[in-house]
Amino acid sequence: MKTSKIFSPKISLPAMAALVLPVSAYAHPGHDHASFFSGLVHPVTGVDHLIMLLAFGALAFFVAKKTVTQLSLLVAALIAMVTGTIAGLSIGAISGIEGAIAASLLVVSAALWQVLTASKPVKSMAVALCVALIFCHGYAHGVEASGNVSMFAAAMAITASALMLLGNRLAAFASSRWVSVGVASASLVYLLVA
Template sequence: MKALKNISSLAVAALVLPVSAHAHPGHDHASFFNGLVHPITGVDHLIMLLAFGALAFFAARKTATQLSLVAAALVAMVTGTIAGLNIGAISGIEGAIAASLLVVSAALWQVLTASKPVKSMAVALCVALIFCHGYAHGVEASGNVWLFAVAMAISASALMLLGNRLAAFASSRWVSAGVASASLVYLLVA
């Protein structure tokens, strides 16, 4: 329960940070190529997707379960994009994107020693926060959104799978320290 409290505290702290972690206005949301490169050039997405792939590795040692977690994150991202297109801007989405970076860091820190219910809750929270990344893109979308979304899903899949494979070589709680450091630098500069 203490692990869940720590993750929740980080999420609340990130929500009150004065950060603009939007889906990078100025990026074109209308082409396949831009959808492919956006998760790589959007630093918040890059950090979150690589870290979530690592989290999936540490949370579930079976490859099939890891792939199911990656698929759940992709479904959340695409669902978020569709919701953003149809609902429009809501307050707090940028704070949730910022929180996602700190929450995934805390989840990585806890996942190697946490109980199964805490692991499940941390992974579910990260999947929900990936929804927010997609939502922001849906709100800002223009042009051929579906082409952009399909390409973004392909790139996001590749990044999560890369994070998953990298975690196999670095089975340590200190992976979370690297993710947290990269996240804080990004949040301070953004």
């Protein structure tokens, strides 16, 4: 006698994300978005940005073996973040950005898990998706920006570059899929507490 499956333990990534995403992942209320100093410290004090930037730096290391290619990926992410900041400042708030910021942490974790064994097209798609999600991080800051936005954005770009380079160099010492487990664990803790 065959029994039909009433309950399937398979849960889609969007469904899991909906269960753990905070109501608002916008770029950290209470953080100043108006000065050079606040731009320097924000990527470090904004835990979601810290995780994403370090993880993307590691992803660039795993995807590209040539240093020049790794650096070009980091520059692409930096351009996406700054462009996002400008777009957020120009366009204003839109729905979905909060979810995209939170989802970026899960996406970069999954990309790190797959990247060591994935095909070249899959690696390229993972990097492109992460760069697009870094745009969303910048967008949220553009929406909240006030005061000297250009100084804030320039300083944020400096710290973001340093964090991505740090993640890139740390990946050289931990060339393993388990990096993704650390990133995913940190991300889930942040998303559940935020």
